[in-house]
Amino acid sequence: MKSNNIHKKVSQNVMFWIFRIMSFSVVAILFWIIGFIVYRGIGVINWEFLTAAPEEGMTKGGIFPAIVGTFYLVIGSMLVAFPIGVMSGIYMNEYATNKHIVRVIRIMTNNLGGIPSIVFGLFGMSLFVNKLGFGDSILAGSLTLGLLALPLIIRITEEALKAIPDSYRHGSLALGATKLQTIGRVVLPAAFPNIMTGLILSIGRVSGETAPILFTAAAYFLPKLPSSIYDQVMALPYHLYVIATSGTDLEATRPMAYGTALVLIVIVLIMNLLANYLRKKFTK
């Protein structure tokens, strides 16, 4: 009996230590990746790198046009996805009374979230670039990325609204406010910080996506900054892909690639920290 107990204790300890070690190795992998990129990329980052255009076959200069392009694409995609996503979330949580409809919408939203980004790229190319004739442009790229970001924004909006207690709504309605007034002046303001985390997380997601813009917006190199929404743009993730894989002199473009990867990671890091900060600040 006693030996059985000891045996149980030992096997528990062994298993738990295995879990601990495996968990920390996962964390270690993350720090390895980030550390590696930071270590190799930090020396490349300087004012010129962030504000100059690429020169001499991407071996010198900077990534300014790619930063600008990604900025435009992010703004454009959020203009598409944020209003639709928030309204969709409001509809699901506040308006839809039929449980089945809500379930169908939720399944469809999950499905959309599971569709690979390259399929969005195909769809964007077929509809926005060819059928609607936008060509390879900021407009087509933004619309494509916007569709991709939609499920995330819907889900977070819905969760944010769900967290608002019904007493808020009842109080407002009891004072004679209409449903719309209640939503606009009571529910939404209360849910706003959490909805913002959705916006921030999707900005992080969208700024790193490559496959959807491959055939809808991204250009290898442009001598000028875009001047209208019908222009092609350079974008950070595509720039990294191109200089990492298809340069004429891979060794010479490596520093540029490390720098670009670092900028991408920093954007994602900032967006994640910001979202966490907001979430923590307002859940208290």
Added chain:
Amino acid sequence: MFRKKKNKFFEILIEWMLRLSGSATTIIILLISIFLFTEGWGLFKSSTVEKGYVLCINKENKIKNLTPEQIKEIFDGNITSWKEVGGDDIPIEPMRMDEVIGMFSEEEIGSDFEHLPERLSDVTAEHKGILGFFPEQFIDIKFKGKVLPAETISPKDYFGGKEWFPTATPAAQFGILPLLLGTLWVSLGAILLALPFGLAVAIYLAELANPTVRKILKPVIELLAGIPSVVYGFFGLIVIVPMIRNVFNLPVGETALAGSIVLAIMALPTIITVAEDSMRNTPLAMKESSLALGATHWQTIYHVIIPYASSGIMAAVVLGIGRAIGETMAVLMVTGNAAVIPHTFTEPVRTIPATIAAELGEASVGSVQYQALFMLGAILFILTLIISIWAEVIRKEPHAE
């Protein structure tokens, strides 16, 4: 009174806008499927032979048709007798227009190729085993050979074909088997690597970690999910690919294994989050009863929590596979992209998403290759749709004991 009416109208308008937005995701999914299939469907109406060309044989040849694979094998010199494709025992003489032109002098052809139809006709009549690949415009009514009827690419060629070679002439090869198998190999490898780690982290987070560690670990895992796939690809290319080349002593490190490792890291957050959620949902009463009966914490995890969470864990695996199947950029950068049916993990492979990303830029809009790539997109779309719904179903299943 008037103001109230205006407000009412405004409310109804807003409500309709909300309703419309609510249906947005459904509409988008419908649109995606419609567009992918309409763009891709033309593939099965396209000729197997390059556009503007025909295949010609001698009049006495009994062959009725050739599959794209047979055509390619003949022109590659791997099939040499008509007997192998169901005809008489005559050696095949594959011939392109250039070769025919080379047989004659400039006068015999004519400066404006005006005699070329006649020459093609003669050559076809003289050579019993000929398989001519000639431009349609030079075949006139007096042609003394037989023109093989234009065959369209069949779904069987597409889904069962063992070769993907979209730029081959005279017959482009659109067999997706290597791509499909490549995708499955890389994804399954990724799940096999990710599952033990994912489960370990999920158990650790759900049962072992104290709140402080948990508070740190959760955002770290979210961050892992947030890193762009192109950065993973870059890291894989610089670090993992050379590592594999050295460890296995290979000529190139861009292999299925490299893809699986990178994808495993990328699928981890999905697996961890879903599995942990389902473990946390185990009713406290079940846990406590097990502990009260004298079971250790580990026995409780193993015999109570994991069985209870098994459907959630299955869902985690399915979603992880879904994530891996659709991943494009990272895989494109590290797997070497050779469209051959894989046999080991240390060979280059090519996945469906990587094929689309690599080739769509060069395919002209509406061409056969373009259609074939959209069809690949449609397959990918259906695969991931099935996976999403599957995961949904197993997550909702009642927990059978």
